[in-house]
Amino acid sequence: MAIIGGGVAGLALAAELAELDGRLTEQADLPRPQLRIVLLERENQFAYHSTGRSIAALSETLGSPEQRALTRASRTILDALGAESGIPLLRTRPVVWVADEDNLGALNALLTASPALRGVDPAAAQTLCPALRPEATARAAVERTAQDVDVEALHQQYRDRATAAGVTLRTAIGLESGSWDDARGEWTLTTDRGELVAHRVVNAAGAWADAVAARLEVAPAGLINLRRTVAIAAAEGVGAAWPLVIDVGGRFYFRPERGGLLVSPADETPSPPTDAVAAQQDISVAVERVNAATSLRLDRVRTSWAGLRTFAPDRNPIVGPDPKQVGFFWFAGLGGTGIQTAPALARLAAAQLCSRPYEIPGLNPDALLPR
Ligand SMILES: Cc1cc2nc3c(=O)[nH]c(=O)nc-3n(C[C@H](O)[C@H](O)[C@H](O)COP(=O)(O)OP(=O)(O)OC[C@H]3O[C@@H](n4cnc5c(N)ncnc54)[C@H](O)[C@@H]3O)c2cc1C
DSSP: OEEEOOSHHHHHHHHHHHHHHHHHHHHOSSOOOOOOOEEEOSSSSTTOSGGGGSOOEEOTTSSOHHHHHHHHHHHHHHHHHHHHHTSOOEEEOOEEEEEOGGGHHHHHHHHHHOTTOEEEOHHHHHHHOTTBOGGGOSEEEEETTOEEEOHHHHHHHHHHHHHHTTOEEEOSOOEEEEEEETTTTEEEEEETTEEEEESOEEEOOGGGHHHHHHHTTOOOOOOEEEEEEEEEEOOSSOOTTOOEEEETTSSOEEEEETTEEEEEOOOOEEEOSSOOOOOHHHHHHHHHHHHHHBSOOOOOEEEEEEEEEEEOTTSSOEEEEOSSSTTEEEEEOOGGGHHHHHHHHHHHHHHHHTTOOOOOTTOOGGGGSOO
C-alpha cells in the first residue's frame, strides 16, 4: 500500500493502519500476510505544507456537525496518546467568539449548535481578554475547554509509531503518474525516484489531492484550496493565558504567541496547490481588524506565513474508497480542522482499509464517502 502525502493526514493514517494491521495479524487464526506500507512525501521534510502552518487549535465549536463529532473523538485519542507517551499533546486555551450587532444571529446559531459554548456579555469576555474593546463587541460566547495542540509532537509521535510498526517513510520522493493493472490487481507507480508497485494507493496529498487523482487518471473530487494568512505582531501587555478570540463574522482571529500576538484576517482566497506565501495586503487587513476590535494598537509584524486549507464542496473530509477506481482510497479535504480531526479520521480510515467496524459517536461515516 502506498500513502501519498506526509502531512498529519498521511502520517496519522500510516501509524494507525500499521498498528491495526499488526494487531489483526497477531490475532488471526490462519496465517495472514502483514500489509507492507510505504508513505511518499514530495518535500524534503514531513509536515512542510498545511500541517506545519496551522494555528494548532482544537475547538469543539468549529466546523460542521461531522467535524465536531470527529473533534470530540480526536480529543479523547489525543488525551490518551499524551498520557501513554508522557508528552501531553493538549493544553487548555479557551476560545472566545465575539459578535458585533450585525452578527448576533450568527452567534445565536453557534450557541444553539454547540453545547460546549456559553453565551456571555462583553464585560465577561473582557475579563478573559482585557484588550477587547467593549464597544466593538455586542455579545460573546466562551468555550472554556478548547485546547492548543502540540502539532510538532503529534506528527513526530505518528512518525515514530508508524516506523515502529514497520511503515517505510520516505521524503523527497513525489508521485508522478501511475497505471492500474486489473489482471494483477495492482498499481505501477512512477515517482521522480523510480517505480514501485502497490495494491492500493491512499491519497493524503492535501492541496494536491485532486492533482494526485489526475496523475492516476482518477476523477477529481472537486477540492478547493483556500489560502489563510497568519502574522505575529509585536504587542505590549499580552497575557500568555489569553484565549483564542474569533470573530463570528469571519473577519479575524487572534491569540497570544511568543510574547506577541498571532493575528489572521480569516481569509479564504482560492488558490492552486502551491507553496503558499502571505500577501502584504492580507497581513495589513489582519492588523487593521484586530486593532479595531482591541485596544492593542499593533503596528509591527515580526513574521508571517500562509497555508492552504483544502475543502470538498460540502466542506466535510473525504474518506473512503473511490466509487469508480478500484485500489484508490481518498483521505483528503481536511479543511480548516485537519489537526483536530486527523486522530479520529485516521482510525476510521484504517478500520475501513482493514474492513473492520469503527464507530465515532455522532458521526455517520457515509457522510464522508467520496461521490
Ligand atoms: C493558517 C492555517 C491555520 C490552520 N489552523 C488549524 C487549527 O487551528 N486547527 C486545525 O485542526 N486545523 C487547522 N488548519 C488546517 C490543517 O492545517 C489542515 O487541515 C491539515 O494540516 C491538512 O493536513 P494534510 O495532511 O491533509 O495536508 P498537508 O499537511 O498539506 O500534507 C499533504 C502532503 O502531501 C504532499 N504531496 C502532495 N503531492 C504529492 C505527490 N505527488 N507525491 C508525494 N507527496 C505529495 C505535500 O508535499 C504535503 O506535504 C489550519 C490551516 C492553515 C493553513
